[in-house]
Amino acid sequence: MQTFLKFLRGFTEGVVLLGLLFGTLGAQEKPNTCLECHSMLEGSLQIPPQKWNADIHKTKGLGCADCHGGDPTQMDDQKAMNRAKGFVGAPQGAALVQMCGKCHSDAAFMKKYNPSLRVDQVSEYFTSVHGKRLKTGDQNVATCISCHGVHEIRPVSDPRARVYPTNVADTCGACHSNDKLMAPYKIKTHQKEEYQLSVHYEALMKKGDLSAPTCNSCHGNHGAAPPGVGSVTNVCGQCHSVFADLFNKSPHKAAFNQMGLPACVYCHGNHGIKHPEDTLLGVDDKTLCSQCHTSGDPGFQQAQTMRQAIDQLKNSIASSEAVLSEAEHKGMEVSQPVYDLIEARQDLTKARTQVHAFNAASLQVFVQAGLNITHRATEKGHQALAEYQFRRKGLAISLVVILIVIVGLYFKIRQVDRRSNGE
Ligand code: HEC
Ligand code: HEC
Ligand code: HEC
Ligand code: HEC
Ligand code: HEC
Ligand code: HEC
Ligand code: HEC
Ligand code: HEC
Ligand code: HEC
Structure with a gap:
């Protein structure tokens, strides 16, 4: 050697x-x-x-x-x-974090390279579940290099970086989907699997929508912690702010707090969030509302009204569409009412959003606006169909007239022929 x-x-x-x-x-x-x-x-x-x-x-x-x-x-x-x-x-554990922090916590030093780069990664890290555990000597938790790699650390904007949105689930999943590693902590290992079935994953990976969340959007980058009951609305509200605002002003805000339930997550789940069906709303057995509301209480009644209102608009849009498409097929000009229906569909979306005010009257405002449009559109569709029928009748009558004239002419010609032959 x-x-x-x-x-x-x-x-x-x-x-x-x-x-x-x-x-x-x-x-x-x-x-x-x-x-x-x-x-x-x-x-x-x-x-x-x-x-x-x-x-x-x-x-x-x-x-x-x-x-x-x-x-x-x-x-x-x-x-x-x-x-x-x-x-x-080759440092490990806390010594490793300090190695990175030597520069990344030094604002004066980092400013020379990139004035906009944050310098709180190490201090944030020690507030996370990972950092707190590391302090107790636990070497299983994530340190800087578990998420960023080492010797090939790429800028976070590089699509090949381990912390680039499309790669984050794999980076976290390397540990969080590992049953053996997680067994001592008694935390589940299904988060990545569930997340991969969610609307969020689909938006991020299949539609390439980088604004859709992955693990760190909800858990934070360096302060990785599960959002607590009180903060869930804020976590989802980063992106779904209209929903969060409505919820916060609703009677559910205080009620859910009191019950210690995590607002949005109680109704939608956390990792495997799906596109919500209308069947969640209402008072049938399978609805969310019937888990807590029973016949006779004001929530029950309003849940029923809200469901009926949404169904009414949905059905009304469908029947407008049917009439207008029949008219279109028959060659009638109905482009204006077809165009107007776009707004009715927007009203339906607004009504679905307004569910989160948990107030039937405020939801009915949007439903009524939509219904006004669909009623007018349906009427125009029927008018177009009536006109079509009228034109068809007109056509039939003129055909009969023409036929009669032709037959008349035919006999006339024969008469003339016979006459000239007889002479
Ligand atoms: C002339 C060759 C040579 C040079 C120059 C050299 N190394 Fe090494 N390095 C080695 C060898 C051989 C080993 C493995 C044996 C040992 O640990 O001493 C090693 C081990 C290491 C390790 C692992 C140590 C551990 O504790 O596991 C690190 C880290 C390292 N080198 C970094 C560096 C850095 C940084 C420099 C420059 C400042 C450097 N080396 C310069 C040959 C070299
Ligand atoms: C951004 C900081 C950083 C830079 C720059 C860096 N290293 Fe390292 N290096 C680390 C850390 C952290 C570890 C411990 C990683 C681990 O245990 O996997 C390490 C581990 C090592 C080891 C031990 C590997 C092993 O598996 O035994 C060697 C050797 C090494 N580095 C050499 C180098 C050499 C050579 C360079 C320059 C080409 C370099 N390092 C640049 C942070 C750095
Ligand atoms: C649990 C995973 C994880 C750990 C541990 C982690 N990071 Fe990060 N880090 C991320 C993610 C994810 C991003 C990307 C954020 C984004 O997309 O904007 C990031 C971003 C960064 C950035 C870019 C600037 C910024 O703050 O957005 C730096 C620098 C950085 N990390 C350094 C560190 C250092 C130093 C440590 C150790 C104290 C560390 N990271 C530990 C996941 C981690
Ligand atoms: C000697 C100082 C120094 C040390 C030690 C250091 N870094 Fe850096 N790091 C920098 C500088 C300078 C940049 C470039 C910042 C820029 O221009 O964007 C950087 C960039 C980064 C970035 C990319 C940030 C971005 O712009 O997307 C990450 C991630 C990162 N470092 C992680 C680490 C990790 C993890 C460690 C510890 C293993 C570490 N660094 C140790 C100085 C250092
Ligand atoms: C190197 C392995 C490793 C990586 C990579 C890792 N974690 Fe962890 N994480 C752990 C371990 C081990 C724990 C258990 C600590 C405990 O619960 O006491 C943990 C705990 C957590 C917790 C707290 C769970 C609870 O209920 O206490 C959250 C949240 C978390 N990690 C999120 C993330 C996210 C998000 C990422 C990726 C950005 C990530 N982790 C990457 C190992 C890792
Ligand atoms: C849309 C937001 C969101 C995304 C994306 C997300 N999480 Fe979570 N996660 C949560 C919430 C909220 C909780 C809190 C648990 C609760 O109250 O339901 C949680 C809980 C956890 C826990 C604690 C144990 C548990 O299952 O309750 C871990 C570990 C975890 N998440 C890891 C991850 C990992 C790894 C990813 C990426 C594959 C991820 N999360 C993606 C919102 C999210
Ligand atoms: C980083 C931004 C972001 C965060 C955080 C976020 N979402 Fe989303 N969410 C999106 C995007 C983007 C879509 C996809 C829209 C699309 O393409 O259909 C989406 C879709 C949804 C959908 C399906 C909507 C539909 O029309 O099918 C629901 C439900 C949902 N999110 C609930 C939540 C909940 C609950 C949370 C918190 C636990 C949350 N989201 C956190 C950005 C986010
Ligand atoms: C009490 C249960 C409940 C709570 C709490 C709740 N939602 Fe909903 N959410 C619903 C129901 C029910 C629907 C479906 C309405 C429909 O389509 O008929 C829905 C639909 C949605 C949609 C899809 C709307 C669309 O256009 O199809 C999003 C996004 C959403 N919720 C986000 C959130 C967010 C963010 C929070 C927290 C601020 C939250 N929800 C809290 C019950 C709830
Ligand atoms: C986890 C239990 C829970 C679920 C699930 C739930 N609620 Fe509630 N809701 C409550 C509690 C508690 C109150 C406050 C006490 C009360 O007025 O009944 C409340 C109040 C209401 C109110 C206000 C009633 C009033 O006093 O004017 C409405 C409206 C309402 N809920 C509608 C709904 C709808 C619609 C759903 C389904 C999408 C739903 N709730 C799901 C627990 C729940």
Whole structure:
């Protein structure tokens, strides 16, 4: 080993010298003997240099020693990796977090590179379930490199970064879907699986909508914690603000708080959120409302009214559509009422949103607005169909008249013919 290292040292010194001679190294880049020597080592010691080109720290002109300490101008391994020169080796746990924090918590230093970058990752991290656990010596939890990788740390805007929205579920799932790792904590391991069946996942991965949430949108990046009962409305409200505002002003706000129930999540779930069906609303057995409201209480009555109102508008839109499409098929001009129906459909969406005010009267305002449009549209559809019938009758009558004329003419011609033959 000793002689091998001596040989290695001699060899790499030669390479460095050659580099200097040709002005390729040294001239542009700071000396980095760590990279040079480690490029020639084997196994895990060689992996960092292999990945290094993809790392943002390299791109920004930082070297191995900026994280690891030591002296990157020395070709002698003892001198290069000298603990007296601050070499810290390969840190784990809290020491690792401190390594990253050396720069990422230093506002003055970071400002030189990127004034808009936050510098609270480490302090936030120690408020998270991960960070608190780490402090107790638990090494199973996520540290900076569990989520960002190491030696190929990419900027968060890079689609290949592990923290890019489309990759986050896999990054968290690496631990949170691991039954063995999670067993001691008695937390479930189905979050990723459920999330992958949700409307959110579909919007993010299939429709490419980067505004749809993944794990960190709801749990935070560095302060990863499950949202508590009181904060759920805020978590969902980041994006669904209209729903949150309505809910917060509704009679359910106080009622759900008192029962200790997590607002939106109680009715919609958290990880596997689906497109809500109209069947959730109302007083049948399968509705959400009937879980708490029973015949006779004011919530029950209003739930029933709300469901009827939404059904009424939905059905009215459907029958308008049917009449107008029949008229269209028959070649009648009905583009205006067809266009007007768009607004009725918007009113239906607004009424579904207004469910969250949990007040039947306010929902009926939107339903009524929609019904006014559908009634007019249906009427125009019927008018168009009546006109079509009228035109058809007109056509039939004129056909009969023409037929009579033709038959008349035919007999007339025969009469004329016979007459001329007789003469
Ligand atoms: C001349 C070759 C050589 C140079 C130069 C060198 N290393 Fe190493 N490094 C080694 C060898 C060999 C090992 C494995 C044996 C050991 O731990 O000493 C190693 C181990 C390491 C480890 C793992 C230590 C651990 O505790 O697990 C780190 C981290 C490391 N080097 C970083 C650096 C950094 C940073 C520099 C530059 C400041 C550097 N090395 C310079 C050869 C070198
Ligand atoms: C952004 C900070 C950072 C930079 C820059 C960095 N490292 Fe590391 N390195 C780490 C951390 C953190 C660990 C511990 C990771 C682990 O245990 O998986 C580590 C681990 C290592 C190890 C031990 C690997 C093992 O599996 O035994 C070596 C060797 C190493 N680094 C060499 C380098 C070299 C060479 C460079 C420059 C090309 C470099 N590092 C640049 C943070 C950094
Ligand atoms: C549980 C996973 C996780 C852990 C642990 C974690 N990060 Fe992050 N980090 C993320 C995610 C996700 C983002 C991306 C946020 C976004 O999309 O804007 C991020 C973003 C960042 C950014 C970009 C600026 C910012 O704040 O948005 C930096 C710098 C960063 N992390 C450093 C760190 C450091 C240093 C640590 C260790 C204290 C750490 N991270 C620990 C998941 C994590
Ligand atoms: C020597 C200082 C230093 C250390 C130590 C350091 N970083 Fe960085 N890091 C930087 C600088 C400088 C940038 C570039 C910021 C920029 O220009 O956007 C950066 C960028 C990043 C980014 C990308 C942020 C973005 O813009 O998207 C992440 C993620 C990151 N570092 C994570 C880490 C992690 C994890 C560690 C510890 C393993 C670490 N850093 C250690 C200085 C450092
Ligand atoms: C390196 C493995 C690892 C990674 C990666 C990881 N976690 Fe964790 N996480 C853990 C462990 C272990 C716990 C258990 C700590 C406890 O509950 O005491 C935990 C706890 C949590 C908790 C608290 C659960 C509870 O009910 O107490 C949340 C929330 C969480 N993680 C979210 C995330 C998110 C979001 C990500 C990705 C951005 C992530 N984690 C990435 C290992 C990890
Ligand atoms: C739309 C928001 C949202 C998304 C996306 C989300 N979570 Fe959650 N998660 C929650 C809420 C809210 C809770 C709190 C539990 C509750 O009260 O229902 C929670 C609870 C948890 C817990 C605690 C244990 C449990 O199941 O109750 C873990 C761990 C967790 N989530 C991990 C994840 C991971 C990993 C992902 C990504 C695959 C993820 N979450 C995506 C909202 C979300
Ligand atoms: C980061 C933004 C964001 C967060 C946070 C978020 N959502 Fe969403 N949500 C969306 C997007 C985007 C869609 C998809 C819209 C589409 O394409 O249909 C969506 C869709 C939905 C749908 C289906 C709507 C439909 O018409 O089918 C429901 C229900 C829903 N979210 C409930 C929630 C709940 C409950 C929470 C909190 C636990 C939550 N969302 C958190 C952005 C978010
Ligand atoms: C008491 C149960 C309940 C609570 C609490 C609740 N919702 Fe709903 N939500 C419903 C019902 C029922 C529907 C379906 C209405 C319909 O289509 O008939 C719905 C529909 C939705 C839709 C889809 C609307 C559409 O256009 O189809 C979204 C998005 C949504 N809710 C988000 C939220 C958010 C965000 C919260 C928290 C602020 C929340 N909900 C709280 C019962 C609830
Ligand atoms: C988890 C239990 C729970 C669920 C589920 C629930 N509610 Fe409620 N609701 C309550 C409580 C508690 C109150 C306040 C006490 C009361 O007035 O009955 C309330 C009040 C109401 C009120 C106000 C009644 C008044 O006094 O004017 C309306 C309206 C209402 N709920 C409608 C609904 C509808 C619609 C649904 C289904 C989408 C629903 N609720 C689902 C528990 C629930």
